[in-house]
Amino acid sequence: MAYAVVAHYRCAPADAGAVRAVLLQVREHTRAEPANEAYEVHAVEGRSGGFLLYERYADRAGFEAHKAAGHFRRLIVDGVWPLLTERTVTFAEVL
Template sequence: MATPYFQVIAHYHAKAGEAGKVQALLSELAQASRGEPANLYYDFFISTSEPGHFVILERYTDAAGFEAHRNSGHFQRIGFGQIIPLLDKREVSSCMVPGN
């Protein structure tokens, strides 16, 4: 039986001219996030049809693990402090994936 996990899907839309900076910062954030105790998966993808649109997929053991991620020093510094100011729009959704 598969173990349940907490899935997060985020869409980041970079301001014009900021996609390169956002990509570099997302790489740094992904590397740091993968080392969190509750993180099961963290990666991002770049849209081929919409320049500056990034899709971030994250998996955590539970919602508390995601909350710990949001409160981590690296997310506060890189995510909130550096990436979010470079975005026109940000959409984040989450759900609990049941074990099968």
């Protein structure tokens, strides 16, 4: 069953360019993962430093493989997360 992830990230406006650049790198790596079906990065209108990520995987195991990938740790955990002032994530099974 398909598995979806929606993440809302917010960083200081001064860090928005750096976060955006890294998220676009992550997008390219993630789209190459076998279980990834979609990975979209959005800038939130009217919210400087606000980003919305929509991810879809073939199943939860595919998402778990994504989290275990080296690029996830290097770019997201070590690169993006330290720059965030706010982060919320919703996980859902696609009906």
